[in-house]
Amino acid sequence: MSALEQLLRADAEKVTELPKGEVEIPRLTRLFGEPFIVIVQAVDTELLAEITEENTTYGKNGKVKKQSNYRIGVEMVVNAVVEPDLRNAELMKHYGAATPNDLVGKLFLAGEIGKIAETVTKLCGIDETTQEEVDELTKN
Numbered sequence: 001m002s003a004l005e006q007l008l009r010a011d012a013e014k015v016t017e018l019p020k021g022e023v024e025i026p027r028l029t030r031l032f033g034e035p036f037i038v039i040v041q042a043v044d045t046e047l048l049a050e051i052t053e054e055n056t057t058y059g060k061n062g063k064v065k066k067q068s069n070y071r072i073g074v075e076m077v078v079n080a081v082v083e084p085d086l087r088n089a090e091l092m093k094h095y096g097a098a099t100p101n102d103l104v105g106k107l108f109l110a111g112e113i114g115k116i117a118e119t120v121t122k123l124c125g126i127d128e129t130t131q132e133e134v135d136e137l138t139k140n
Contacts, residue, residue, distance in 0.1 A: 018041045018042040018043070018044065018123075019041070019042050019123045020039060020040065020041045020042075020082065020123070021039075021040055021041075021119050021120075021122075021123050022037050022038070022039055022040070023037070023038045023040060023115060023116050023119045024036065024037050024038075025037075025038060025108070025112050025115075027109065027112065037083075038081055038083065038084070038116060039081070039082045039083040040080045040081055040082060040116060040119055040120050040123065041080055041082050041120075041123070042080070042120060042123035042124045042125075043076065043079050043080050043120060043124060045124075047079060048076075048124060051072055051075040051076060051079070052067075052072060054075075055067060055068040055071040055072045055075065056068075070110065070113070072117070073113045073114055073116075073117040074101050074104045074105065074113060075101070076116070076117040076120050076121075077104045077108070077113055077116050077117060077120075078100045078101055078104055080116070080117075080120040080123075081116065086100045086103055086104060086107075087100045091103065095107065
């Protein structure tokens with residue numbers, strides 16, 4: 001069966017559904033005395049490109065001059081975390097956060113943000129070997 005035939009036979013909703021995964025935050029697990037699991041979902045290609053583009057500065061030659069990996073990670077966490085809801089007004093108020101991005105910075109350490117973002121990246125189908133290709137796509 002060809003790829004076209006497979007796609008036409010498939011349930012379109014299932015094929016286009018963004019994959020989900022879980023990330024345990026060991027520090028919070030120890031603090032709460034029970035597993036603290038963050039549920040994440042892949043972000044769509046356009047949003048991923050937008051997050052990368054907004055946090056990247058290019059030189060005159062078109063090559064990456066500076067990239068804020070921290071901000072990219074925070075944006076990925078805000079947009080990919082399904083549970084807990086990082087846009088919840090009550091949660092933001094409880095932690096004194098003005099924005100979801102601010103909340104991420106208050107709740108998670110840099111390595112935890114990186115771990116969540118790495119999981120999201122893998123759910124998006126990106127591994128180390130294709131990262132250069134993604135960088136090339138997002139710059140154009």
